[in-house]
Each structure stands twice: as structure tokens, then as C-alpha cells.
Amino acid sequence: MQQPWRFVNTGNGTAAFNMALDEALLLVHEAGAALPTLRVYGWCQPTLSLGYAQNTRQEVDLAACQAQGIAVVRRPTGGRAVLHDQEVTYSVVMPLLADGPSTITEHYRRIGMALATALQSLGIPVCLARPQVRTAPARTLASPACFAALSRYELSAAGKKIVGSAQKRAQRTVLQHGSIPFWMDRQGLFQCLRMPAERRQVLVQEAYTTMGAVNEIAPTPVTLPALQDALRQGFSTTFGVELVEVPIAPEEWRLAQHLQATKYSTDTWNLDGTVVWRQRQPVEKV
Amino acid sequence: MEFPVNLRYTKEHEWARQEGNRVVVGITDYAQKELGDVVFVELPDLGTTIEAMGTFGVVESVKAVSDLYAPVSGTIVEANTILEDQPELVNASPYGQGWMVVIEAANPEEFQQLLTAAEYQAYVVQEKSSR
Numbered sequence: 001m002q003q004p005w006r007f008v009n010t011g012n013g014t015a016a017f018n019m020a021l022d023e024a025l026l027l028v029h030e031a032g033a034a035l036p037t038l039r040v041y042g043w044c045q046p047t048l049s050l051g052y053a054q055n056t057r058q059e060v061d062l063a064a065c066q067a068q069g070i071a072v073v074r075r076p077t078g079g080r081a082v083l084h085d086q087e088v089t090y091s092v093v094m095p096l097l098a099d100g101p102s103t104i105t106e107h108y109r110r111i112g113m114a115l116a117t118a119l120q121s122l123g124i125p126v127c128l129a130r131p132q133v134r135t136a137p138a139r140t141l142a143s144p145a146c147f148a149a150l151s152r153y154e155l156s157a158a159g160k161k162i163v164g165s166a167q168k169r170a171q172r173t174v175l176q177h178g179s180i181p182f183w184m185d186r187q188g189l190f191q192c193l194r195m196p197a198e199r200r201q202v203l204v205q206e207a208y209t210t211m212g213a214v215n216e217i218a219p220t221p222v223t224l225p226a227l228q229d230a231l232r233q234g235f236s237t238t239f240g241v242e243l244v245e246v247p248i249a250p251e252e253w254r255l256a257q258h259l260q261a262t263k264y265s266t267d268t269w270n271l272d273g274t275v276v277w278r279q280r281q282p283v284e285k286v
Numbered sequence: 287m288e289f290p291v292n293l294r295y296t297k298e299h300e301w302a303r304q305e306g307n308r309v310v311v312g313i314t315d316y317a318q319k320e321l322g323d324v325v326f327v328e329l330p331d332l333g334t335t336i337e338a339m340g341t342f343g344v345v346e347s348v349k350a351v352s353d354l355y356a357p358v359s360g361t362i363v364e365a366n367t368i369l370e371d372q373p374e375l376v377n378a379s380p381y382g383q384g385w386m387v388v389i390e391a392a393n394p395e396e397f398q399q400l401l402t403a404a405e406y407q408a409y410v411v412q413e414k415s416s417r
Contacts, residue, residue: 076351077351078351104320108349167351168351169351
């Protein structure tokens with residue numbers, strides 16, 4: 001057995017808090033002051049999260065989100081838009097792998113195996129997407145939704161993507177977090193995103209064949225505690241570690257609160273986005 | 287895989303080329319292969335001061351955001367903003383058109399402490415052999 005990992009269930013949080021705590025866990029681990037962590041959590045209100053490089057003002061219909069009570073937050077990780085609602089969100093903060101290549105793909109593979117073990121234990125016939133050489137479609141042509149495209153070592157069941165994940169890599173630490181929906185609100189997701197009505201209609205239709213959710217596929221309904229427990233067991237088995245319940249440290253709370261206030265609650269981070277977007281294209285105010 | 291001998295390297299897979307008191311920086315051929323298709327590059331504003339091995343930007347490949355680390359400390363005097371529109375140049379030409387920033391070095395001795403091509407190649411071989 002290796003060094004144990006920490007397991008924390010932080011329950012439902014706000015969009016800003018959830019992202020802030022994930023980044024705080026990454027930063028404190030990077031500083032060498034924390035165990036690897038599997039965190040599970042949920043959301044106080046439906047939330048659209050965006051990948052680091054997505055241009056919020058261009059890609060999101062902020063008025064539609066506001067009208068539907070959907071919060072919007074930009075993640076520290078890559079990837080595309082996810083509508084978090086009825087789901088379990090997992091986040092893993094772990095060191096670079098010591099027993100193999102510590103590449104993006106290898107972390108996806110290992111974590112994918114843990115997620116697969118968890119979901120298979122609940123009777124869901126998942127498989128890992130096989131690696132394939134491909135050329136990424138131009139960002140402007142690709143669907144802005146995370147669940148629309150299956151990347152290497154992401155999970156599918158019945159041919160549909162059922163876990164959407166994204167990574168942030170620092171010098172010594174990897175943060176990977178992802179959404180495991182119980183149900184998939186395809187219409188709601190695409191209503192949050194700016195696009196011509198015809199394209200939205202096409203993408204929503206496609207979503208019924210490409211996007212899945214746990215309780216659309218599971219033989220018997222899966223509950224929140226059952227999925228949380230399965231994740232804990234799946235990571236323990238796959239990584240050969242014990243997951244012990246250790247509370248979030250005061251230092252981590254303080255850093256999370258700081259990041260929540262100064263970064264993830266601000267329009268500068270969530271709406272105005274990266275330096276690149278700000279410099280390159282003045283966009284209409286919504 | 288290329289390891290140009292006129293460059294120095296970091297273990298975080300950046301390359302550095304000295305031009306007088308300035309250092310041109312990018313990521314290595316090995317790094318771009320490991321990242322896969324680069325879809326986004328974020329570089330610092332001109333005039334930004336950075337510490338050696340401090341982060342100076344991020345690169346996003348499919349599904350992951352990775353920090354970029356400065357080989358030397360100093361001030362950012364040029365940034366390759368073409369990468370904002372053409373991030374794929376990092377894959378196509380990591381040592382050429384895919385360069386990222388130019389740093390006015392604060393401490394030229396730091397450059398000499400970076401890995402040589404042979405040392406970096408050995409490091410990469412070791413990293414790959416752990417698979």
C-alpha cells in the first residue's frame with residue numbers, strides 16, 4: 001500500500017466556491033503540504049462551467065442563463081462547457097505519476113480506470129475510449145459542449161459519453177475534475193450557449209445519441225451516496241491506496257475563500273476571460 | 287525527436303536560446319508531442335517580470351491546461367501573439383515559429399545553469415524508459 005489518499009465530501013457548493021476549493025487543493029498539494037485527494041461535491045444551483053480558454057461573452061447566452069437561474073463560472077482546467085445539475089462532481093488532486101509516464105493521457109487513463117471500476121460496480125457497462133490519432137477540429141467548428149465529444153480514455157456507456165473531465169497540470173501536481181450526471185438536460189445545456197437556432201436544434205438532436213447519464217443507463221436507479229461510495233472504492237482499488245476521511249485543512253479553506261472572492265466570483269475571471277480574449281477582441285457587452 | 291544543440295532546456299520541457307542578454311523561450315519537440323494538439327496558448331503582457339521557474343503562461347491541449355515555466359528570470363520583452371490565432375504552430379514548429387516569449391534576462395548566469403541538449407535528451411530518455 002502506498003501513502004493513503006484523502007477523501008472529502010464537501011456537499012453542495014456555489015460555483016465560485018467549488019472551483020476555488022479545487023484550485024486551493026491543487027496549490028497546497030503543489031507546495032507539498034497535502035495528501036493526494038479525491039473530493040466529491042455538488043452544486044447549490046445549476047451551473048454552467050466553461051473551459052479555461054472558452055470565451056464566455058462570445059459562447060454563452062448570459063441572459064438565458066440568468067433567466068433560468070443558472071450560474072456561470074470559468075474553470076481552471078481545459079475542455080468545454082458543462083451544465084452541472086443533478087450529478088456527482090469528482091475532483092482528484094494527485095502528484096505526477098512515479099511508476100509510469102506522467103502524461104495527460106496516462107492520467108486520463110488511470111483516473112478513467114478508477115471511474116470505470118466505480119460505475120461498473122453499479123452495473124453500468126462503461127468502457128474507456130480508445131486512443132486514436134486524430135486532428136482536433138478547429139475550436140470554432142467544434143461543439144462548445146464537453147459532453148459532445150469523447151476524448152481519449154474518457155468513459156462511455158451504450159455508446160454515449162457519461163463522464164466529462166478536464167485537467168490542470170502544475171509542476172508536480174495534476175488536478176482532474178469531472179461531471180458524472182445522473183440525468184442529462186440536453187435542451188437546457190444548449191439553451192445556455194450562443195448559436196443560431198438551427199444549429200442548436202441539430203446539436204440537441206445529436207446529443208440524444210452522443211451524451212448519456214448514469215440513471216439513463218443504469219439497470220437500477222443509482223443514488224447519490226451509492227455513487228459517492230463507488231467512486232471512493234474505485235479509486236482505492238485502481239490506485240492501490242486507502243482513502244481516509246481527513247477534513248479540509250484551515251490553510252486550504254483560507255486559500256479557497258481568497259480565490260473565491262478574488263477570482264472565481266469576479267467578472268474579470270468569469271466573463272472577461274483570458275488575457276488573450278481581452279487584448280484581441282473587444283466584444284459586445286451582454 | 288529533435289534536441290538542437292544550440293539550445294538549453296528545463297526539466298519542465300521548455301527550451302531557451304540566448305541572444306545577447308535576451309533569451310528566446312518555447313516548449314520542446316518532446317513536450318509538444320506529449321501534449322498532443324495544442325488548441326490555446328496564453329502569454330504574458332510585455333513588461334511582465336518573472337522569476338526563474340515561475341509560470342509565465344499556459345498552454346491548452348485537448349482537455350488539459352498546463353503551466354509554462356520561465357527558464358530564467360527577467361522581463362518579458364516580446365510575446366509571439368501569432369500563437370493566439372495559430373496555436374498549432376507549437377506542434378508544427380516548436381523550435382521555430384512556435385516560439386513563445388523573449389525574456390530580457392535579469393541574471394545571465396541562470397542560462398548557463400540550464401540543461402544542455404545532451405543532458406535534456408538523457409532526461410527525456412529516462413522519463414520515457416519509466417513507461
